Amino acid sequence: MSNINNYKTIRATFNKDTIIVYQAYNDKIADEAIELQKFGSEFSFNRMTWIKPSFLWLMERSNWANKVNQNRILEIHLKRDFWNTCLRLAIDTDSSKSNGNVKDAQILVQWDPERTLRGAKLNIRSIQIGISRDMINEYNENIEKIIDVTEKVKKMYSLNQNGKFDKSKQLLPKIKEYKVV
Numbered sequence: 001m002s003n004i005n006n007y008k009t010i011r012a013t014f015n016k017d018t019i020i021v022y023q024a025y026n027d028k029i030a031d032e033a034i035e036l037q038k039f040g041s042e043f044s045f046n047r048m049t050w051i052k053p054s055f056l057w058l059m060e061r062s063n064w065a066n067k068v069n070q071n072r073i074l075e076i077h078l079k080r081d082f083w084n085t086c087l088r089l090a091i092d093t094d095s096s097k098s099n100g101n102v103k104d105a106q107i108l109v110q111w112d113p114e115r116t117l118r119g120a121k122l123n124i125r126s127i128q129i130g131i132s133r134d135m136i137n138e139y140n141e142n143i144e145k146i147i148d149v150t151e152k153v154k155k156m157y158s159l160n161q162n163g164k165f166d167k168s169k170q171l172l173p174k175i176k177e178y179k180v181v
Helices: 027-036 055-062 081-088 136-141 150-160 166-170
Strands: 018-025 049-051 072-079 090-092 107-115 122-129 142-147
Touching: 018 027, 018 049, 018 055, 018 081, 027 072, 027 142, 049 072, 049 136, 055 107, 055 122, 055 136, 072 081, 081 090, 122 142, 136 142, 150 166
Parallel strands: 090 107
Antiparallel strands: 018 072, 049 122, 072 142, 107 122
16 A cells, blocks of 8 residues: 555554454454454454554544444454555545445555544544455454453543543553554
């Protein structure tokens, strides 16, 4: 994937083998995923799924795990080889609207405003990747582990509600720029 600049920079938590992405689900899907360390029969393998390396963007999207069917936050450790494959196959929804490639894409990319702990939009974009039903099984097979971080999210939400943003900030994942290879 080319054309990534400072405005559109992938910021994530990763090591040499995995990158962490986040998703929000209901209890049935989350419980099964934690038990299996993969997605199971409660998860829909027949529709696109969106993964996000931005913790704060997902907090905005899920209202800190307070939205219906988004009350559980999963930290998914995904093999970097698969992540890099997704980036190579990705069609950017912003730049592709006019040429029709989006509907046939295996992988879609959207760039959404990054957020602060208080939910304010920043003048930078965070990537989210849509994995089509054609590649969902491959996504599932490239998960190294799944951790339920809902309790941490609830604690951070409570700290934020009480104006204790400094304490909440200490619980944020450590991120750095992800260089596209």
